[in-house]
Each structure stands twice: as structure tokens, then as C-alpha cells.
Amino acid sequence: MRNLTLRQLRTVQAICRLGKINLAAEDLGLTGPALTLQIQQLERDAEVQLFDRTRGGMVPTAFGLAFLEAAREIEESLNSLEDSISAMKGLRTGRLRLGVVSTGKYFAPQLIAAFRKQVPAIEINLFIGNRAEIITKLRDHEIDIALMGRPPRDFEVRSQVFGDHPLVFIAPADHPLAGVLDISRERIAQEQFILRERGSGTRISLEIFLSDTPRKLEDLGTEMGSNETIKQAVIAGLGLAFISAHTIEQEIKLGRLVILDVVDTPIRRQWFSVSRLDRTTTPAMQAFEQFLLTSGARHLPVVSKPYPANVFG
Incomplete structure (x- = not known):
């Protein structure tokens, strides 16, 4: 050998x-x-x-x-060596393969643009997919860093928080619950929901939120494959949705959707940058992780309720 x-x-x-x-x-x-x-x-x-x-x-x-x-590990080592040599020469260059769960596509371009202003010589290849796809690519060494709501648990990773991830209930602007204050869990559980696939972060959070509501989990609603489809279904009046506040900025501004004032919401989750624990951290990875730590949160969308308080407040 x-x-x-x-x-x-x-x-x-x-x-x-x-x-x-x-x-x-x-x-x-x-x-x-x-x-x-x-x-x-x-x-x-x-x-x-x-x-x-x-x-x-x-x-x-x-x-x-x-x-x-072995081939993947050797390729990574060679890429790391190339980046390290550039760093020792004082050159801030390199390549970063970034994976982002689909909810993150609403802010990933802004993050990348802000990072490139600081470090223009680092090349970034972006892949967007659902949670399962991103985890598979991270496991298979096909991406260097993943941005997601929950780090995987079936292999060892290093992770760091870079911002808050609020989850909210949304409805069309003319829904009877629009403008109602302090909607109870029992009342919101009477509605039908438009849902992401099983295993998605928002789906799991909704199931936990409604777990004490008798029999609701047996018939939550209709599954749809993307946040865009879910938003359009809600606008059309097909049901409510529980969704990342980062995905609805434009629809809220245009008055096409409203955030419902449900008790104990928004549910506050966090965004993580995640990489494999068993691989060498390249200078490009280090630069991006440091950027996220110091500046990542400011590039996340901020969405406010039209009544009575800020979604983050």
C-alpha cells in the first residue's frame, strides 16, 4: 500500500x-x-x-x-496544506465549501457578500439543501462548514452559535386570528398547518410545541417541500404555518402575511456553524468562523409584528 x-x-x-x-x-x-x-x-x-x-x-x-x-481525507489534507502555505506567505486566500440548510438561503448571500468584503481572495462554493442533504454532505467531506439550526448527533462535530433563530406562527392578513392577542396553544392547535418534511428543524419544533395537545400530532396538516411553497399556501388560505422568521421579511413588509401573537412564541432557536471534529481547520474556515462569531448576527433578517411588539422583543 x-x-x-x-x-x-x-x-x-x-x-x-x-x-x-x-x-x-x-x-x-x-x-x-x-x-x-x-x-x-x-x-x-x-x-x-x-x-x-x-x-x-x-x-x-x-x-x-x-x-x-481515505481519498477524501487526503484531498482535504492537500487543500489544507495549500491554504496553510498561503497563510504563511501572508496571503489571505483559500477555498471554502459552505453548506446551508434551505431556511438559511434567505440570509446566506448577505453573509457571503459581507465576508468577501473583508477577505476578497477566499473563494466560496455554496450548496443549499434540506437538513438531511446538508448533514450527508458534511459527513461525506463534501462541504467544510454547514450553517444549520441543530448540529447533527450521529458523528462528532465542532459547532458555534452565531445568531438567534426565531420561529413564529404565520397567517394570511385576513385570518380571524390576525390581531388577536395572547392566542393559547389550545386555540392555535385547532388550526390546520402547512408543514415541512418530517425531520426538519421547524417541524420538530412545532411537534414539541404542540406535544401536550391531545391527538393534534396525529393530524397536523399538509406537508410541502419548501418554505416558498408553504408561504404561498398560507397566503392562499390553505392553512397556517410555523416557520422561521428569517424567511418572511418581504411578505410581512408587503402585508401578505402576519405573525400571530401566540403565547410563548416566538420560539427562540439558534443558528450554528458546524464542521467535522476530525478534520483540520483551514485558514479559510478559521476566517469564516471568526467572521460569523463577530459579525454574523447583524446580517440576519429582522422581522417585526405589525402588533404589538417586535418579534425579537
């Missing part, structure tokens, strides 16, 4: 990613036979089978997945 090369590891990565020899060969600029020989030689050297050859394509074995993990 001491003669293992980066080229061989990148071959394993390409086959795992694309699933077929011909696609991986094209991606690497090789012929199919040449790539096949590389894999066969690697399997002989390691004395293990890296892939199962199936009709559907190349499926990595447990040994293949171990090689893939």
Missing part, C-alpha cells in the same frame, strides 16, 4: 461518484480499458475487491468505501 498514488485514489473516487467505468474514464480523460487496468492493479496490490461488478454499474464494497474515505 505504500506505493498507492493519488491517481489511483482519484480513480476510486470517480467510479464511486459516477458508477460506471466508461463515465469515470471520460471524467478522468482515460480510456475504459486503461481505467479498468488501474483498478485491477490496485485490487491486486491491496489484495481486496474494491467494487462489485453489477448490471447497474460498479458498486463499492466495504473495502472500496474505506479507500474512498
Whole structure:
């Protein structure tokens, strides 16, 4: 194994990613036979089978997945080395792969723009997805830092808070509860809700909030796949929603939605920046995490109730 090369590891990565020899060969600029020989030689050297050859394509074995993990760690180490050399030369350069849960897309561009003003030479690649997608990419070393409401618990991470994340009940402007003060949990539980998918942070928070309401959790309402769809459904009168206050700034300003004055809300959660505990923190990551710690909160949207108090107050 001491003669293992980066080229061989990148071959394993390409086959795992694309699933077929011909696609991986094209991606690497090789012929199919040449790539096949590389894999066969690697399997002989390691004395293990890296892939199962199936009709559907190349499926990595447990040994293949171990090689893939090693390849990802080496790529990260090389990227970290490049960033460290730049830092030692006094160059504030580097690359940051940032993952943001879908609720965060309403403020992520402002965060990135503010950060780039301070450190213009750091390149940022942004990926936005649901919570499960972001966690998977963080676990698989495909992103460096994730911005999310709750750090994952199934693998070790380092995390830091960079701002408050209020969750509120919203309704169309002409709803009977608009303008009513101190709405009880029992009263709000009588409504039907438009919901995110199971496992999302806002869905879990709503379920906890209504957990003492008999039988409500058995029929919360209708699931929809994005905050935008949920907002449009609420505006159309299809139900109420429990949603991040950061997602509704424009609709509140335009008078299309209102925040309901439900007792014990807003529920205050927090935004975290999260990275894997077992990976080296690059200078680019350090710079971004420090920016979030000192300046992140000021770039989060602030939404006020039209009555009688600020959503953060």
C-alpha cells in the first residue's frame, strides 16, 4: 500500500461518484480499458475487491468505501496544506465549501457578500439543501462548514452559535386570528398547518410545541417541500404555518402575511456553524468562523409584528 498514488485514489473516487467505468474514464480523460487496468492493479496490490461488478454499474464494497474515505481525507489534507502555505506567505486566500440548510438561503448571500468584503481572495462554493442533504454532505467531506439550526448527533462535530433563530406562527392578513392577542396553544392547535418534511428543524419544533395537545400530532396538516411553497399556501388560505422568521421579511413588509401573537412564541432557536471534529481547520474556515462569531448576527433578517411588539422583543 505504500506505493498507492493519488491517481489511483482519484480513480476510486470517480467510479464511486459516477458508477460506471466508461463515465469515470471520460471524467478522468482515460480510456475504459486503461481505467479498468488501474483498478485491477490496485485490487491486486491491496489484495481486496474494491467494487462489485453489477448490471447497474460498479458498486463499492466495504473495502472500496474505506479507500474512498481515505481519498477524501487526503484531498482535504492537500487543500489544507495549500491554504496553510498561503497563510504563511501572508496571503489571505483559500477555498471554502459552505453548506446551508434551505431556511438559511434567505440570509446566506448577505453573509457571503459581507465576508468577501473583508477577505476578497477566499473563494466560496455554496450548496443549499434540506437538513438531511446538508448533514450527508458534511459527513461525506463534501462541504467544510454547514450553517444549520441543530448540529447533527450521529458523528462528532465542532459547532458555534452565531445568531438567534426565531420561529413564529404565520397567517394570511385576513385570518380571524390576525390581531388577536395572547392566542393559547389550545386555540392555535385547532388550526390546520402547512408543514415541512418530517425531520426538519421547524417541524420538530412545532411537534414539541404542540406535544401536550391531545391527538393534534396525529393530524397536523399538509406537508410541502419548501418554505416558498408553504408561504404561498398560507397566503392562499390553505392553512397556517410555523416557520422561521428569517424567511418572511418581504411578505410581512408587503402585508401578505402576519405573525400571530401566540403565547410563548416566538420560539427562540439558534443558528450554528458546524464542521467535522476530525478534520483540520483551514485558514479559510478559521476566517469564516471568526467572521460569523463577530459579525454574523447583524446580517440576519429582522422581522417585526405589525402588533404589538417586535418579534425579537
